[in-house]
Amino acid sequence: MARLINAPHLADQPHEPYSDLIILVGRKAWQAWNNGKGEEWLLLCSLIDGLDANQKPVILAEKQLEHISSSRIAREDQQLIKFFQYGELTQEEITAICRNLAKYTDAIEVNLFDSAAQQIEDLSDYIQHLRTDKGAVDLADKIAPAEKLKEKDGTNKKARALSKWLNMDLALSTQDRKLYHYDGIRWQMVEEYELVDKAVAFFDEQDFNYSARTIESIIDTIKIQAPKMGTQVKELIAFNNGTFNRATLEFLPHCRENWLTSYIPHDYLNQAQDTPHFDKWLAFVSGGKTEKMNAILSALYAILTNRHDWQLFFEITGDGGSGKSVFANIATMLAGDQNTESGRLIDLDEPRGRESFVGKTLIICPEQSRYGGDGGGLKSITGGDPVNIDPKHRSKFKAVIPAVVLIVNNEATLFTERSGGIERRRVIFHFDKVIPENERDPNLMEKIEREIGGVIFKLIHTFEQPETAKNALKTQQVSSEALSVKIQTDHVTEFCGYFYTTKERNGLWIGNARMMGNEITHLYPAYLLFAEASNIKNTLSLNNFSSALKQGLAQYKNDFEYNAARSTGGKVRSNVHYKDYSEFENNYIKQR
Numbered sequence: 037m038a039r040l041i042n043a044p045h046l047a048d049q050p051h052e053p054y055s056d057l058i059i060l061v062g063r064k065a066w067q068a069w070n071n072g073k074g075e076e077w078l079l080l081c082s083l084i085d086g087l088d089a090n091q092k093p094v095i096l097a098e099k100q101l102e103h104i105s106s107s108r109i110a111r112e113d114q115q116l117i118k119f120f121q122y123g124e125l126t127q128e129e130i131t132a133i134c135r136n137l138a139k140y141t142d143a144i145e146v147n148l149f150d151s152a153a154q155q156i157e158d159l160s161d162y163i164q165h166l167r168t169d170k171g172a173v174d175l176a177d178k179i180a181p182a183e184k185l186k187e188k189d190g191t192n193k194k195a196r197a198l199s200k201w202l203n204m205d206l207a208l209s210t211q212d213r214k215l216y217h218y219d220g221i222r223w224q225m226v227e228e229y230e231l232v233d234k235a236v237a238f239f240d241e242q243d244f245n246y247s248a249r250t251i252e253s254i255i256d257t258i259k260i261q262a263p264k265m266g267t268q269v270k271e272l273i274a275f276n277n278g279t280f281n282r283a284t285l286e287f288l289p290h291c292r293e294n295w296l297t298s299y300i301p302h303d304y305l306n307q308a309q310d311t312p313h314f315d316k317w318l319a320f321v322s323g324g325k326t327e328k329m330n331a332i333l334s335a336l337y338a339i340l341t342n343r344h345d346w347q348l349f350f351e352i353t354g355d356g357g358s359g360k361s362v363f364a365n366i367a368t369m370l371a372g373d374q375n376t377e378s379g380r381l382i383d384l385d386e387p388r389g390r391e392s393f394v395g396k397t398l399i400i401c402p403e404q405s406r407y408g409g410d411g412g413g414l415k416s417i418t419g420g421d422p423v424n425i426d427p428k429h430r431s432k433f434k435a436v437i438p439a440v441v442l443i444v445n446n447e448a449t450l451f452t453e454r455s456g457g458i459e460r461r462r463v464i465f466h467f468d469k470v471i472p473e474n475e476r477d478p479n480l481m482e483k484i485e486r487e488i489g490g491v492i493f494k495l496i497h498t499f500e501q502p503e504t505a506k507n508a509l510k511t512q513q514v515s516s517e518a519l520s521v522k523i524q525t526d527h528v529t530e531f532c533g534y535f536y537t538t539k540e541r542n543g544l545w546i547g548n549a550r551m552m553g554n555e556i557t558h559l560y561p562a563y564l565l566f567a568e569a570s571n572i573k574n575t576l577s578l579n580n581f582s583s584a585l586k587q588g589l590a591q592y593k594n595d596f597e598y599n600a601a602r603s604t605g606g607k608v609r610s611n612v613h614y615k616d617y618s619e620f621e622n623n624y625i626k627q628r
Contacts, residue, residue, distance in 0.1 A: 040108035040140065043100055045092040053113045058084075058093040061133070061148075064123030065097040068151070076151055080120060083153040093120075096133070101125075102184040104132045110141050117141075119148045121156065134159055135176045138166035171293075174263075178205070187244045195257035198238050205292065208262040211435050212394060212425070215259060218292045222274055222299045223265065225395060228430075231255050266295045273341055274299035282341050285500060298375040298397050300340070302488050308497075309490030313483040314366075321359040321467045331512035332363075332465060334505035337495045339440050340370040342397045346506055347461055349418050349441040353448050353521055354467030357476065360444050363467075364400055365481050367442055369488050370495075371398035377439075380404065381449070384413030384441075387426035393417075394425060396439050405445045405525070410453040414441060418461050448525040454576075454584040459591070463509050464518040519591055527572050531563055532588030534620045537596040537611050546600060546608040548578055555625065556617060559585070559610065569624040585612070 049057060060069055060077075068076040072089055081089040096119075100107055110117055117137070130148070137143050137159075146159040165172050178200075185197050199206060204217040204226070215231065216223040232251055239246040271283040274296045279288050287306055322329035335350050337343075352360045368376045375397040381404050383389030390413070393399055399417075416423050418441060422434040443449055451458045477483070484491070499505040512518060522529045537543075547558030555562035560581055567575045576584050586598040589612070600610035614620060 040106060041103070042108050044095040046094050046108060046110070048092045049094065049111075051111065053111070053115045055116065057110050057114050057117045058087065058091075059096060059109065059117065059119045060093045060122055061096040061101075061119045062121045062123035062125040063098050063101075065095050068122035069093060069095060076122060080151065080153060101129050101132075104129065104136055107136065108140065109133065109136055110143060112141055114141050115144050117143050117146045119146070120153070121148060121150055130157075130159070131176050134163050135166060135173070138163045138173075174205075178203075185242055185244075187242075191253055191257050192261070194244075195254050195261055198235060198254060199258050199261065201238050201241075202234055206258070206262045207265045208259050209265050212433055213259065213431075215262060216265060216297065221276070221290050221296075223292075223295060223297045225297075228255075231258075266293065268296055269294045270345075272296060275302060275304040276300075277303045280304055280496065282496070282502065285496075297395055298342075298372060300370065300492070301372050301374070302369075302492065305489040305493055308493055309487065311484075311487040311490040311494060313480060314487050314491050317359060317362055317480070317484070320469065320471065321363070321465075323469065327508075327511070328465075328515075328517070331463075331508045331515075333495060333498060334508040334512075335463065335465070336366065336370060336491075337499045337502075337505045338509065339367045339398055339442070340492060340495050341502070342371070342438065342440060343502070343506075344397075344418070344438045344440050345420060346509070347418050347420065348463050348509060349414060349443065349461050351443040351445065351449060351462060351464045352467065353445050353464065355446060355470050357470040357473075358467035359471065360467055362480065362484075363465075364402070364442065364444050366484060366488075366491070367398060367400070369485060370492070371440075376400060378402065381407045381411065381414060381443070382409060384417055385409060386413070387424040387432065388428075390423060390425050390437065391427040393437050393439060394435055396437070399437075399439045399441045401441065401443045403445055404443050404449045405447040406450065408450050408452060411451050411458045412453075415453075415457045415461065417441065448521045450525060454528070454580060454587055456587045456590070459587055463513050464521050465512065466517050466521045514591070514593060522591065526588075527567065527570055528576070528584045528588045529591055530570075531566050532585065532592060534615055535589065535612050536592075536615055537589060537594040537598060538613060539596050539611070541599055541601060541609055541611045543609065543611050543613045546578075546582070546610060556621075559612060562620070566620075566624050 043059075068074050069092075070077065072092070077093075078089055081087045094109065096104070096107075096109065119133075134146075137146060143163065144160060146163055148156045148159060150156055166176055185194060206215050206217050206226070207223065208215055215226045217226055232255070235251045235254055236246070239251075271281050272279045272288075272294050273282060274290065274294075276299070279290060279294060279296070280286075281288060287304060318329055318332060322332055338346060338348070352363050354360050377392050377396045377398075378400045379389070379393065381401050384393070384399070413423065417437050417439065420436060420438075422436050424432060425435050426432045448464065519529070523533065544562075545558045547554060547560045549560065549564060551558050551561045552564065553561070555565050560578055563581065564575060582600060589598045596611060598610065598612065600608050602608050
């Protein structure tokens with residue numbers, strides 16, 4: 037418990053917990069008492085039966101009101117207290133007095149009277165409320181006036197005063213050790229430089245000396261004192277005008293205890309609205325195909341509702357003018373510009389590169405077709421794993437980045453990973469038509485932005501059962517459209533198109549690089565011949581070939597998984613067969 041200073045005359049009071057403790061409060065409390073000779077004090081004694089004019093009352097005048105939070109107003113076991121107001125007493129000061137009594141006493145009956153002994157307010161229920169309701173306590177602490185500081189006061193006291201002076205509802209994220217403030221809609225990170233600037237202004241206002249170390253120390257102390265942020269309520273999406281529960285479809289008021297750090301900067305309209313420009317764009321990029329249209333809507337729904345827990349990422353391919361940038365812009369509107377960050381796939385791989393993605397719900401990676409990495413960072417982020425963050429000028433930390441990743445390319449991205457981790461997460465959309473130059477609308481995005489409330493309503497109510505959206509995306513993953521895109525950029529996928537699998541392991545042998553000329557019976561020589569004919573420079577080693585083959589064959593929806601094992605003769609045989617060897621021979625062997 038904090039060390040408290042007794043209010044004037046408290047030590048002179050008889051220890052009678054169930055008798056009224058008399059306290060004069062207000063700017064003119066001392067004048068009213070006037071060493072027991074004041075006219076107002078003597079008048080009060082005549083109005084209150086049993087009040088002895090010779091018994092000193094407790095005094096809470098201007099100086100005491102400035103330090104009310106560190107004052108002992110009554111003994112801990114005092115049950116009955118009567119305040120009599122003389123002079124100015126603000127509502128904020130009354131709140132501070134109640135907060136003090138709730139924290140440091142067991143008082144059950146507390147009343148405020150005027151100088152004529154007429155009741156102004158019964159404070160008993162409010163004080164009891166402060167003992168049981170943390171929200172009421174937080175609000176009271178925010179309302180109560182800050183104590184008047186002295187330069188010799190400790191850092192902890194100065195930190196509390198600065199925190200109050202900031203007039204921000206602060207909490208500390210235990211993940212990134214950053215302060216956040218609640219703005220009525222979401223918890224927003226307070227930048228370090230902003231805290232430094234405000235701390236300097238506070239010290240200047242107090243006319244206190246300070247240094248860089250002083251400022252750093254007081255900010256660190258605020259972090260220690262601040263309450264800790266709770267866990268986000270994942271079912272909620274915040275809008276300008278409230279929060280939508282995607283599990284129950286309820287629309288609710290904003291609440292700080294939801295701990296949401298992002299919001300959609302649009303009003304949620306709980307009614308359908310025409311979206312002609314959005315609908316026209318959707319019909320164009322889907323080619324009018326219902327299944328593809330539904331998959332595109334599903335991807336937008338996943339972005340809107342931040343379904344990072346589905347462990348998917350989206351890749352949009354197509355020529356310039358095919359509608360890719362419109363998709364990215366709509367995605368940004370749905371996630372909120374302040375929740376969206378642009379970057380490169382290589383940035384996701386590096387601890388230093390990830391700093392700008394912390395707290396974002398949408399990461400857009402444009403033009404990544406030449407990436408050529410294994411997608412390790414992409415897999416970790418989409419998998420919901422904590423990743424290392426190495427920010428400049430700050431300590432390293434680990435964090436989950438709860439973002440949906442969107443890649444936008446002319447051609448599909450090149451990944452070197454062959455174990456299936458990327459393929460399990462990757463959802464490809466190919467926009468195969470280009471809008472004619474004379475039909476392009478330079479104001480299309482402005483028109484769609486005006487319809488965004490209707491788009492949001494459409495997405496939420498199209499997928500009232502979120503699994504239908506997830507299933508549509510899973511279907512898109514294995515669509516012929518996605519396969520054709522991968523064939524164009526991944527030679528292993530193209531190679532596997534010439535084969536099928538069976539239940540029995542009675543197919544082609546694996547072989548090795550020394551068995552060229554045996555491509556009719558051995559897979560690896562066939563692969564090397566295919567790669568040579570296709571002018572593939574970086575061919576797979578024999579060790580990596582099997583895992584790549586397993587992934588490539590799986591994309592063709594074969595009834596049986598790739599299977600290979602060593603036979604009694606020591607050779608490795610598979611369950612893979614040519615669909616038509618003559619076609620493979622004509623395309624690759626005879627072309628040599």
